[in-house]
Amino acid sequence: MVIGLDKIFNSAINNTLFKNKEVLQTNYTPESIPHRDKQIEQIAGILAPLLRGERCSNLFLYGKTGTGKTLSMQYVQNELLRKAKEMGLELRIIYLNCKLKKVSDTEYRILAALIGKLGKEVAATGLPTDQVYSKFIEIIDEKKQLVVIIFDEIDQAIKKISDSFLYNLTRLNSELSKSQISIIGISNDITFLEDIDPRVRSSLGEEELVFPPYNALQLQDILNERCAISFKENAVDAGVIAKCAAYAAREHGDARRALDLLRIAGELSEREGNSNVGLKYIDLANDKMEKDKILDIVETQPKQFQLVLYAISELTKSQKNNKELNKFFTGDVYDVYRDICIKTKNEYLTQRRISDIIAEMDMLGLINAKVISKGRHGRTREIKFAIPIGLFDKIDAILKESLGL
DNA sequence: CGAGATTCATGTGAAGTATACCTTTAGGCTTAA
């Protein structure tokens, strides 16, 4: 047992900073959604026919992450269901997040998930897809009702599956006799509709709605509102919210990120035993998020990527003092990489592949790689490790661990 | 001394291969009529 554990537990129990931390978590649904009145009204207007027992138009929502799409949608959904219940209407709204890995892989799984949400079961595997289709139709059509299906992050699903799936869905109505179905898609990718079948596009995008990013002021409002619920009074220094909002606004006005930033800043400050959040914790939190992201990337890379990264890390280490600024070339990396592979009894890949891997790591921001020509000495990439020095040891540890060194 | 040719070390593209993971299908086994 670690000695200091008690202290940590105690400080967690007599939590000095937060009143209600859930409010800052991403899955929390606030009671009001600032600066989205217009969008909510529009959605409500489009869905209103449902309350008259009519089918509503298919709807498409666009907007970058953290612009309140899902939140607004869920808000309208709840209100609608409440109203429908009051009026005794048969209305079913199915919400499906396509981003969840288990769900999104295949058409089959999406259907299975939908059926699951309708309260029925299908075998997890084995049945032909069209059979699942007919079962799905059968379930919906068993009584007169209106069905709305919401596909969140639908672009993720379509990347994996062909758009014929959507086409089938839009034509579902013609196969239903008693019920009627409407589809709502939510997508982060604004260009998404451009590369799908025009027929699908026109039927799916009967109504479209764009969620613009929040600006810094709006983010401030959101943060202030949640801050009041989640933190104890006077726990947040002046200017912290503004800084938080400014950081997040700089990165596409992502409210989720702003909230994360505030929450992590609070956690960090709390861990140090403070009873308030100072300005510097926003920077620390920002740092931490950045670091976590990098570590996460490194951790989840395939083995060959890690081997290459390890080679680069070794190279950087070996020339720490000498030469100019830790720059080296594809050939150097490849040699070291191959040695490591041989030593660790991994098989090594061709230089061609390593070249691509290096390019991909450049995209991920783990390294800086620039194609240069060294004249008589050929053309190559000039490679530099782009990871902050503070993370060096951790990365090293992760790599050694996962490569079994 | 300078214009143009050469050269090096890899970048880059296309096409082919191996593998893993899916879906589909066919055949066999079980169950219900």
Add this chain to the structure above:
DNA sequence: AAGCCTAAAGGTATACTTCACATGAATCTCGTA
């Protein structure tokens, strides 16, 4: 006979390899001043 399950067959995406050609500035070559 119909339904169900499983194993094999066929499809498709991914991660690589092989082959072939492209790059672009330092360096070389050679004609000229």
